Amino acid sequence: MANTPLSVTRFRFVFGACWLVLMTDHALILYWLGITWTAAILDSVISNSLLLLFSLLIMNTLRYYLPRREQYLHIFFWCVFLALLWLLLTRWFLDLALTGYPGYPTLLSHSLSIRFSIAFLLLGCVTMISVLWYTWEEQKETEARKADAERLAREAELYKLRQQLQPHFLFNSLNSINALIGSSPQEARKMVQELSDFLRGTLRREENQFISLADELEYLRLYLDIEKVRFGHRLVTDVQTTPEALTHRLPALLLQPLMENAIKFGLYGTTGEARISLRAQATEDQLVVEVTNPYDADMQMPSGTGFGLRSVKRRLYLLFGRSDLVETSQGSRDFSVTVKIPRNHGETAAY
Amino acid sequence: MAKLLLIDDEPLARQILREYLQTYPQYQVVQECQDGFEGVKAIQQHQPDLVFLDIQMPKINGFEMLELIEHPPAVIFTTAFDEYAIRAFEAHAVDYLLKPFSRDRFDKALRKWEELAGNHPSRVAASDLLETAAQSPLQRQRVVVKNGSKIKIIPVHEILFLEAADDYVKICTSEGTFLKNQTLGHFERILDPGQFLRPHRSYLVNIQQITRIEPYEKENHVILLKSGKQIPVSRSGYARLKEVLGI
Numbered sequence: 389m390a391n392t393p394l395s396v397t398r399f400r401f402v403f404g405a406c407w408l409v410l411m412t413d414h415a416l417i418l419y420w421l422g423i424t425w426t427a428a429i430l431d432s433v434i435s436n437s438l439l440l441l442f443s444l445l446i447m448n449t450l451r452y453y454l455p456r457r458e459q460y461l462h463i464f465f466w467c468v469f470l471a472l473l474w475l476l477l478t479r480w481f482l483d484l485a486l487t488g489y490p491g492y493p494t495l496l497s498h499s500l501s502i503r504f505s506i507a508f509l510l511l512g513c514v515t516m517i518s519v520l521w522y523t524w525e526e527q528k529e530t531e532a533r534k535a536d537a538e539r540l541a542r543e544a545e546l547y548k549l550r551q552q553l554q555p556h557f558l559f560n561s562l563n564s565i566n567a568l569i570g571s572s573p574q575e576a577r578k579m580v581q582e583l584s585d586f587l588r589g590t591l592r593r594e595e596n597q598f599i600s601l602a603d604e605l606e607y608l609r610l611y612l613d614i615e616k617v618r619f620g621h622r623l624v625t626d627v628q629t630t631p632e633a634l635t636h637r638l639p640a641l642l643l644q645p646l647m648e649n650a651i652k653f654g655l656y657g658t659t660g661e662a663r664i665s666l667r668a669q670a671t672e673d674q675l676v677v678e679v680t681n682p683y684d685a686d687m688q689m690p691s692g693t694g695f696g697l698r699s700v701k702r703r704l705y706l707l708f709g710r711s712d713l714v715e716t717s718q719g720s721r722d723f724s725v726t727v728k729i730p731r732n733h734g735e736t737a738a739y
Numbered sequence: 740m741a742k743l744l745l746i747d748d749e750p751l752a753r754q755i756l757r758e759y760l761q762t763y764p765q766y767q768v769v770q771e772c773q774d775g776f777e778g779v780k781a782i783q784q785h786q787p788d789l790v791f792l793d794i795q796m797p798k799i800n801g802f803e804m805l806e807l808i809e810h811p812p813a814v815i816f817t818t819a820f821d822e823y824a825i826r827a828f829e830a831h832a833v834d835y836l837l838k839p840f841s842r843d844r845f846d847k848a849l850r851k852w853e854e855l856a857g858n859h860p861s862r863v864a865a866s867d868l869l870e871t872a873a874q875s876p877l878q879r880q881r882v883v884v885k886n887g888s889k890i891k892i893i894p895v896h897e898i899l900f901l902e903a904a905d906d907y908v909k910i911c912t913s914e915g916t917f918l919k920n921q922t923l924g925h926f927e928r929i930l931d932p933g934q935f936l937r938p939h940r941s942y943l944v945n946i947q948q949i950t951r952i953e954p955y956e957k958e959n960h961v962i963l964l965k966s967g968k969q970i971p972v973s974r975s976g977y978a979r980l981k982e983v984l985g986i
Contacts (some may be wrong), residue, residue, distance in 0.1 A: 556795070562839045563749075565750065622773075656798070657797070658798065
């Protein structure tokens with residue numbers, strides 16, 4: 389929440405000084421108009437204290453409800469209303485406190501219109517200053533947010549570059565190919581082909597490009613085939629989709645990091661067979677993809693697994709402006725990530 | 740005949756090692772293991788002369804596996820990419836092979852081991868090497884201990900405190916106490932100094948577990964842990980304590 393202008397010490401001083409000047413001025417004028425010092429000072433204190441209260445009220449209210457441009461007329465009427473309210477309250481208090489002083493009631497009834505005008509002007513000023521102040525604060529916040537978003541985008545870019553290279557995956561795959569060349573050259577050739585297609589796909593695709601789930605799965609298949617050659621029978625995958633889901637469009641390369649995460653988590657977090665499953669279904673307005681991997685409660689997450697998930701979350705946030713699209717759940721033996729991809733409006737929201 | 744052991748979770752990575760080893764009939768591959776647990780058992784069972792060891796493996800990695808073995812055999816690491824480990828191991832491992840490696844590179848590593856083993860008839864030990872690895876810039880996130888025949892993985896944040904006990908270190912967690920054949924100094928080096936503090940020669944304490952520090956007798960202090968355990972504080976330990984906790 390924005391700070392009030394009064395949170396700055398310098399402004400607090402200026403504000404206080406202004407009010408003192410106003411009070412003194414008020415009392416002096418009344419005295420010149422011919423009432424006693426005591427009455428003049430009492431009148432000034434009562435009216436201006438109430439006015440001060442109203443000003444603070446306005447300042448605080450605007451802190452939470454900053455008017456938009458088209459609502460400025462409302463603000464004007466509110467000022468009028470508040471000034472009238474103030475006049476009523478002040479008059480009541482002054483009547484109560486000062487009727488005994490000679491000549492005072494007449495003076496009061498004669499000066500009501502002037503009092504109202506001054507109060508209206510003052511409240512208007514306070515409102516204007518507050519609106520300016522809060523708008524400025526809001527702008528500062530927006531700018532800070534923008535700088536933050538830019539920094540995150542840069543980080544993501546760097547991460548993407550590093551991801552593209554994927555040294556572990558690449559070197560281990562090459563090592564497998566090296567082994568296959570000796571034992572089964574045909575399979576080695578197939579794996580070289582798959583690895584090339586996979587790498588080409590990583591390099592070509594743009595961050596904000598949308599492709600159909602069918603295409604994304606085809607790309608994922610390359611990746612899974614390579615991983616299966618590496619890990620042999622330990623890695624079992626199970627992909628299930630509904631026909632409607634296959635045509636749904638989603639940001640390119642969104643599922644691969646999730647799958648990579650699940651494989652790392654599943655294969656390095658447990659021994660024995662690791663079954664990674666992917667289920668995709670489409671509802672009226674979104675595509676829901678769930679990736680599940682086995683999990684051992686005794687284990688900590690292998691290092692690096694959280695990062696892929698975070699980057700998917702961030703990417704969806706940047707594209708759709710929603711942070712509730714990625715959910716994780718931990719069963720006793722399974723860990724699953726559910727990703728929701730809203731239909732259509734995402735492609736326009738990308739820019 | 741020298742006994743060799745291959746430990747790698749990828750079958751093809753083991754296959755290429757086997758293939759390269761075909762030209763060395765004097766070496767016998769006694770077993771192939773696909774994770775660290777199998778590795779620990781196989782090393783105890785066969786007492787191999789040389790182990791080819793992958794670093795990234797299921798559940799426990801290659802370093803952690805070696806820590807569980809009292810007298811580790813000679814080790815040649817085979818890894819895809821692990822710059823920290825490589826830097827730390829350069830001086831002490833027999834050799835490290837970066838995947839994918841050629842037959843020439845493999846032969847060279849084997850010759851290196853033969854030379855070392857020739858000079859030290861008993862065995863080339865990997866114990867020095869673990870000490871070096873401990874100084875690598877990677878702070879530990881977990882500690883692996885052997886509890887009877889079981890292997891226990893303790894996340895570092897679950898450790899309440901560590902206590903020196905002769906040649907061992909007692910690792911106290913809320914689940915119980917585990918022994919590890921190590922020095923307390925070793926743990927002081929591998930654990931994050933911002934998280935673990937040594938208030939006394941025989942103790943290393945998880946800062947998160949401290950509830951109170953109270954005066955004790957004349958000039959001494961004592962740390963009270965959440966579990967109620969009291970840990971003595973030496974004079975120099977108290978100075979360190981003040982520095983780390985900012986009091």
